[in-house]
Amino acid sequence: MSDSFDQISQQLKRRHRKSARLKWLSMGALGLAGLFLLWFFTDMLIKGLPAFQQAYVETEISYSEEAAKDARQAIDSDLIPIVSRTEIRSIPLLLRNEPDRIGSRETRWLLANSEVDQYLKGHRSKLSDKEIATVERLVASGQVEQKFNSTFFTQGDSKTAESAGILSAVVGTIMTMIVTLAIAFPIGVMTAIYLEEFAPDNRFTQLIEININNLAAIPSILFGLLGLAIFINFFGVPRSSPLVGGMTLALMTLPVIIISTRTALRSVPESIRHAAFGLGCSRWQVVKDHVLPLAMPGIMTGSIIGLAQAMGETAPLIIVGMVAFIPDVGASFTEAATVMPAQIFTWASEPEKAFVEKTAGGILVLLTILISLNASAVVLRKKFERRW
């Protein structure tokens, strides 16, 4: 008898150990996911933060007659491989626009070449020994310095890494998002109102519902194919424009807005509707004056989340041609533009090492925007959420 008791208690111990193991295992899985997140963000910060610092060179520029023809005459020949080529190239243009500068001299902080920048940040660079010696001398005399990289936020894309900036992509993103919201928000909210408040429960309504759920799960690249075949080739919307990009993304965001709006409408209690009907309101009056205002915070939250999702989307935009090289800030909805994720993609495919840093810097900007959007959605929900 006592033997079997021992056996059973042994068995029981084993079973409890096993049970505890499952707990630790599942906890470990969650911890692993958390570690991934931590690893990812640290990696991005380490790679991206240096992009906000950029080497500048204090250079004496002599605006001579020769400099107007050959810009390389304007600065000390030692400095030519160190100063950014775009800065040197801009000198003749400046002299053509302001001819009375000719003959004068000026000392300015100019952008340094990306190789110098990479060297100063401790990365490998293609500088020759002589150039490195020059850089070291200039650093010692305080003529080369790391400063805040304002170029990154005030310029468009460029083929030279040091003067590439994200502004044109930010503007392109804003314009694309305006188009997306202008289409997806009204149509999404109207669809949700129809399905929740007006539609009879028949085959047709069920078809729409299944269809919306399916649209939410379709790979985003297929929306790009639709944009290319229908918007661009059939309707003749200009390729690469914020208009076509916004329309494509609008179709993609539509299910997100519809689903969240329906949830928001459903959470408004029936008693509100009954009271309004009881006072003689028509169905539309009930919706417009009572249900919709109460559901608005939920609808806004869902729309912001949908917007953030659309903002990070790249694949359909590549298909409709929004990966163009855009050095200038766009001004029109029908001209070629680029968006932040597409800009990140373009930079990531540049072979130059200095662009890795730019890519990670662009990613940090994008993530900051996305996280603040999502955080504002959460705050909105917390602030206006009503428990009935």
Next chain:
Amino acid sequence: MQTNQLLLIFCSVLLILGLIAFFAGRSKAARLRASGTSMYAQPDQYAWFAVLSTAGPAVLVGVLGAFVLLLLGAEIHPLYLLSASLVVAAAGLAVGVVQVRADFHARKAIERVIRWVLAGAALISIFTTFGILISIIFESLRFFEMHSFWEFITGTTWNPGASFLAAAGRGDGSGAQFGSVPLFAGTFMITLIAMLVAVPIGLASAIYMSEYAPTKVRTIAKPLLEVLAGIPTVVYGFFAAITVAPIIVNIAGFFGLDASYNNAVAPGVVMGIMIIPFISSLSDDVINAVPDSMRQGSLALGMTKGETIRDVVVPAALPGVISASLLGMSRALGETMIVVMAAGMRPNLTANPLEDMTTVTVRIVAALTGDQEFESAETLSAFALGLVLFAVTLTLNLVSVIMIRRFREKYRVNNL
């Protein structure tokens, strides 16, 4: 620019007509009411009806007309269309003002119009699905006129090669081969790796969060996991290509294996990380929906907590977990940016995940971003690949929906 100005003029005229309709309708209704007649609706409602009858048909005529013109390819100046539309607007205005009568149900009329407008908005999502279907089916048919369907499905060589020359009128493009098997092999390999990462971690996190975690941990961990789903895929792609791929190469080198920098493991693992929240959040919901009576019954029979979870809760939630995994899988199959940036470009039929291989979505992007004629076989092949992708993901989504519905009916849960 000419069209833009025309459109601007059209809109302003329409706006003015609408304003006229509003004020004319309201003043007429107000006069009628002041004369002591009892009316079915408020003056404002008559006014809004007049506005609707002015703008509605006019906009409808304009949009439909433009669409029909585009469809027929007729060259008619937009001026005629817009003026026709304005004539309709003026007629609508007259009707709207005449309709301001005591026995006219303006509110009901508005209600009907609004119902139709809302139903029209709901139709847009149907049109989107049809749009996707039509665009890929038509272009795919054109592709299958050039290359046999059978070769596309069973061929093991993908070599678009000189097909762009044929489209430009040089060469006959006969060297091009479009066998999609290597592309699908690559896609399924990467998807498999992603699922091997995502399903165990996602399911285990869901079990921890719904069965063990204190509320405090839950409220923090859930949104943190959602962050993983919110990171743009282009960012994951960069992460996979720059950070994860070299690590995989180093690890493989440590074991004496030769790995490509475009290996399938790096995009697979990163894609798996991306999918974890999809699987964990749906599994979490499903596990929470398993009725407590089942847990109580199991514990009452002397099962430990671990045994209860393993033998009772998870099997009961299995349809939901499978459905979540299928959804995650369909996302992995259609994922584009991670593989474009981290996987290879070379179609490669191999079972070794350390080699570079390409996927369906990579080839779609490659075919549509080059400077090619739209008519070339390579460009059209993107649509054929898209068609297969659509069919596969649609099937996965539908099966997933059916499974979750079964689960819902079995346990009578309404919030899934």
